[in-house]
Amino acid sequence: MLELKFDEKGLIPAIVQDYKTGEVLMVAYMNKESFDKTVKDKKACFYSRSRQKLWLKGESSGNAQEVKEIYIDCDQDCVLVKVKQIGDAACHTGFRSCFYRELKDGKLVITGKKIFDPEKVYKK
Numbered sequence: 678m679l680e681l682k683f684d685e686k687g688l689i690p691a692i693v694q695d696y697k698t699g700e701v702l703m704v705a706y707m708n709k710e711s712f713d714k715t716v717k718d719k720k721a722c723f724y725s726r727s728r729q730k731l732w733l734k735g736e737s738s739g740n741a742q743e744v745k746e747i748y749i750d751c752d753q754d755c756v757l758v759k760v761k762q763i764g765d766a767a768c769h770t771g772f773r774s775c776f777y778r779e780l781k782d783g784k785l786v787i788t789g790k791k792i793f794d795p796e797k798v799y800k801k
Contacts, residue, residue: 682754683709688724689756693767696745696759702767703775705732707756719744721760738798740764766792769799 683689688706695702705723707715711731714722721742725732735741742760749756768775770791777789 679749680753681709681712681749681756682752684754688726689754691723691756691758693721693742693758693760696761700774701776702742702760702762702773705734712756715744715758716747721758734767735763738764738766738769738793740766742767764792769795771795771798 681689687708689708689712691705691707692701693703693705694700706726707722708724708731711722711724714720714731714733721734721744723732723734724730733741741763742758743763744758744760746759747756748759762773766773768777770777771793772789772791774789777787777791778785779788780786
């Protein structure tokens with residue numbers, strides 16, 4: 678039986694993974710409304726902690742996520758969303774994945790490929 682355990686702020690972490698390659702694209706948060714919307718519409722929807730509102734992935738950038746599968750962990754306090762990435766980038770910084778840096782010898786090294794210029798996409 679589905680009984681998600683949202684935290685004291687009403688949020689649950691969501692790991693987003695490419696459904697074909699298994700690449701972890703991003704981590705975001707969902708509230709009950711965004712989770713329900715994601716399940717219903719099969720489009721990734723999250724709760725933006727900085728903007729304090731629902732956030733449909735790709736609404737600004739066009740880099741949306743079509744939901745293929747949803748998994749719930751054993752404690753029901755984390756969600757794994759497997760998606761088809763529409764557009765080549767999942768990260769708002771323009772990289773394919775939010776995990777585009779690797780820690781090597783105590784330093785962050787960019788190992789990912791930059792797909793777009795966020796200043797142009799988000800008109801900053």
